[in-house]
Amino acid sequence: MNIITDITSPNYNDRASGKEINALILHFIGDLSAQGALDTYANPESQLSAHYMLDINGDAYALVDEGKRAWHSGKSYWQGETDLNSTSIGIEIVNRGYAPTATPYPDTQITALIELCQQICARHPAIGTRILGHSDIAPARKIDPGHLFPWERLAQEGLGLWPVPEKQDYDNHNVGLLTTLHQIGYNPECDGVTLVREFQRHYESHVFEKGHEGQATEHTHAIATALLRMMS
Numbered sequence: 001m002n003i004i005t006d007i008t009s010p011n012y013n014d015r016a017s018g019k020e021i022n023a024l025i026l027h028f029i030g031d032l033s034a035q036g037a038l039d040t041y042a043n044p045e046s047q048l049s050a051h052y053m054l055d056i057n058g059d060a061y062a063l064v065d066e067g068k069r070a071w072h073s074g075k076s077y078w079q080g081e082t083d084l085n086s087t088s089i090g091i092e093i094v095n096r097g098y099a100p101t102a103t104p105y106p107d108t109q110i111t112a113l114i115e116l117c118q119q120i121c122a123r124h125p126a127i128g129t130r131i132l133g134h135s136d137i138a139p140a141r142k143i144d145p146g147h148l149f150p151w152e153r154l155a156q157e158g159l160g161l162w163p164v165p166e167k168q169d170y171d172n173h174n175v176g177l178l179t180t181l182h183q184i185g186y187n188p189e190c191d192g193v194t195l196v197r198e199f200q201r202h203y204e205s206h207v208f209e210k211g212h213e214g215q216a217t218e219h220t221h222a223i224a225t226a227l228l229r230m231m232s
């Protein structure tokens with residue numbers, strides 16, 4: 001993984017005082033061209049940035065110092081925190097993203113992303129397993145990094161959690177699915193169908209192939225229960 005430092009973004013400010021970096025937020029830019037996004041981040045009028053942008057070939061542009069508050073998440077929520085820009089590192093990934101032209105993430109790019117994320121997590125141990133998509137923290141507004149993003153592979157490399165339900169997770173349905181999603185960290189003010197859809201985009205993305213997103217099944221409930229169990 002090659003880190004490029006000769007392009008930076010002016011779009012940042014200081015992190016809110018007293019907040020530590022405890023999350024890593026992944027995005028896609030919604031385009032296959034890195035240059036357009038780099039122009040946007042370099043333009044002060046865009047008011048958009050991220051700490052890193054990862055190109056398709058695995059080159060990582062270091063745009064904003066990790067100690068500063070980059071502007072990548074906007075209005076967001078996770079586990080009670082509403083200023084995710086102050087508490088996170090943001091990575092924009094070059095990927096077209098949107099269906100029907102959603103494109104898989106090339107292996108070279110994901111290998112570089114894993115290396116970059118591992119380095120960031122080593123510098124900021126409070127991130128722990130809190131490696132999330134923009135869609136997790138802004139489910140009513142955002143779908144990135146998309147249903148084709150290989151979350152399971154990242155979890156295999158120690159980045160984030162990948163829930164594998166056990167019998168107890170099917171049996172322990174004492175509370176409703178939405179209550180479980182709220183306990184995981186999703187915004188309780190967001191409507192239920194949207195929350196289920198965005199949870200599935202991260203953890204049960206095969207439902208998107210059949211257009212069944214937003215429809216919770218027993219399996220959806222079990223993996224949410226498993227995820228909450230793994231978090232504790």
Ligand SMILES: [Zn+2]
Binds near residue numbers: 026027028072134144
């Ligand atoms: Zn985003």
